[in-house]
Amino acid sequence: MRAHSYQDLKAAGATSGARPVVLGAVAGAAVVAATVVPLDRPGLGWPLATLVATAALVTAARATPAPAATAAPADATATATAPAESGGVAAGAARPDATGAPGRAARLAWAAATIALVSVGYVRAAGWLFALCLLAAVVTGALAVVGARTPLGMLAAVALTPAAPFRALPWAVRGVRRVGPAASTLRRALATGAASVGLLLVFGLLLASADAVFADLLTGVLPEVGVGGAIGWLFRVALVGGGLLGAAYLVIAPADLERLRVAPARSVRRLEWAVPLALLDALCAAFVLVQLAVLFGGSAHVLRTAGLSYAQYARGGFWQLLAVSALTLLVIAGAARWAPRATRADRVLVRVLLGTLTALSLVVVASALYRMQVYADAYGATRLRLVVVAVELWLGALFVLVGVAVLLLRAGRLPVLVVGTAVLALLGLATVNPDRLIAEHNVDRYRQTGRIDVSYLSGLSADAVPALTRLPEPLRSCALRDLAGTLPADGAWTANLGRATARDLLAAGPIGAPAVDCWNR
Numbered sequence: 001m002r003a004h005s006y007q008d009l010k011a012a013g014a015t016s017g018a019r020p021v022v023l024g025a026v027a028g029a030a031v032v033a034a035t036v037v038p039l040d041r042p043g044l045g046w047p048l049a050t051l052v053a054t055a056a057l058v059t060a061a062r063a064t065p066a067p068a069a070t071a072a073p074a075d076a077t078a079t080a081t082a083p084a085e086s087g088g089v090a091a092g093a094a095r096p097d098a099t100g101a102p103g104r105a106a107r108l109a110w111a112a113a114t115i116a117l118v119s120v121g122y123v124r125a126a127g128w129l130f131a132l133c134l135l136a137a138v139v140t141g142a143l144a145v146v147g148a149r150t151p152l153g154m155l156a157a158v159a160l161t162p163a164a165p166f167r168a169l170p171w172a173v174r175g176v177r178r179v180g181p182a183a184s185t186l187r188r189a190l191a192t193g194a195a196s197v198g199l200l201l202v203f204g205l206l207l208a209s210a211d212a213v214f215a216d217l218l219t220g221v222l223p224e225v226g227v228g229g230a231i232g233w234l235f236r237v238a239l240v241g242g243g244l245l246g247a248a249y250l251v252i253a254p255a256d257l258e259r260l261r262v263a264p265a266r267s268v269r270r271l272e273w274a275v276p277l278a279l280l281d282a283l284c285a286a287f288v289l290v291q292l293a294v295l296f297g298g299s300a301h302v303l304r305t306a307g308l309s310y311a312q313y314a315r316g317g318f319w320q321l322l323a324v325s326a327l328t329l330l331v332i333a334g335a336a337r338w339a340p341r342a343t344r345a346d347r348v349l350v351r352v353l354l355g356t357l358t359a360l361s362l363v364v365v366a367s368a369l370y371r372m373q374v375y376a377d378a379y380g381a382t383r384l385r386l387v388v389v390a391v392e393l394w395l396g397a398l399f400v401l402v403g404v405a406v407l408l409l410r411a412g413r414l415p416v417l418v419v420g421t422a423v424l425a426l427l428g429l430a431t432v433n434p435d436r437l438i439a440e441h442n443v444d445r446y447r448q449t450g451r452i453d454v455s456y457l458s459g460l461s462a463d464a465v466p467a468l469t470r471l472p473e474p475l476r477s478c479a480l481r482d483l484a485g486t487l488p489a490d491g492a493w494t495a496n497l498g499r500a501t502a503r504d505l506l507a508a509g510p511i512g513a514p515a516v517d518c519w520n521r
Helices: 006-013 022-036 045-063 071-080 104-125 127-146 151-177 180-210 213-219 227-252 270-306 310-315 316-338 346-379 383-408 413-433 432-449 460-467 474-483 497-506 516-520
Strands: none
Touching: 022 045, 022 151, 022 227, 045 127, 045 227, 104 413, 104 432, 104 497, 127 151, 127 227, 127 316, 127 413, 151 227, 151 413, 270 316, 270 346, 316 383, 346 383, 383 413, 383 432, 432 460, 432 474, 460 474, 460 497, 474 497
């Protein structure tokens, strides 16, 4: 008999069917998530549902037994001496990092990132920010479930997620058929659940009728009762349950994504890549010299040489510099793929040319950030301007990572670091509270210049209320009037710290009668 690899050990759990405890954990998490997740606005229910779903997947991983690994001496020797890329391991030495699974630490990190991203919905009230965090959480959640480290493997991990529920259906059916011999256990579990629901229903109705405050609490906790609400709730249970079932299947039988690698590229001749890259370095160096003159020359230099104001100068070049930063990363990736590195001279040339381009690109990023700062000072801060600043900062971090990879001539961990830094950038954006930061910048600008776009500020989320309360009347009431109308009372699952803070501030300082002239400031 041959030794069992990690893939064989995990695949056995998928072939034999889902265990009842896995099906129960998935069903319970689906019911909880369908009940607590608020679909109309960010709230506490989102991170709570994520934690419950994580617990269900951990249960699935721990509840699937691995078959005993046995091996004959001949097979054990052959497996122990097999090359690393074949995925073979010695008998009794099955290691999670021997196949497509990247290891427990990496998957825990992606899971923690997923929980942190979804938890933004409890801390911040900005719906646009929470939508970005949810999209990122889908990616990090797929990486936590499937596991991958190569670029193609990470793309495949995200692509496998939508198809996983359909692949898991036969596995779940086999698991349901296995429940037959344990029908008595199932009956006892159903009886326990029915008794619990009955007791909670009877005593809950009695206690709710005895106290109005407790009745309001139950109204906020329990889902909507009615035909439409029941159908929507069942649809959410099926949707979340299918997704969790597919995720549990991938946890138990992970795909071997580590072998998904781009085929080695054929190296080009030295001059074929070095000449274009050297010319690009020279062009970027000339641009950097101009930027240094602008940075140290001040507004007089700009007005004298370009005939533009600082705001016009910034607006005319930021988006181009953003495109240059992104394209430079593609150029570096292409050069690193096709440039020869067989000799010491080749390796030195790669380090010099790519390292120079990376260093010059950092100056381009700094110039783009400087232009956006000037532009925001002249015209005010907006969500789009703040997001593109965050993107530029992320590109700057990528250039630093690329520079380290170029010096070491190793880029094995770079794909994971690219996604990881993007997640950190998004979490950093949530930490600085973007809507409040935008409002504070515009309020400070009003105190210096007397100009403010109250119409735009009134369209921000409740996170901006603490900054907008600093405005003098009638601007304060004009900016907060529309925001006050978007602060409905939150229940248990829609609780949100940003909206709660805004409600407290508005209660402490009531909004006065709106003034017409404030819209024209």
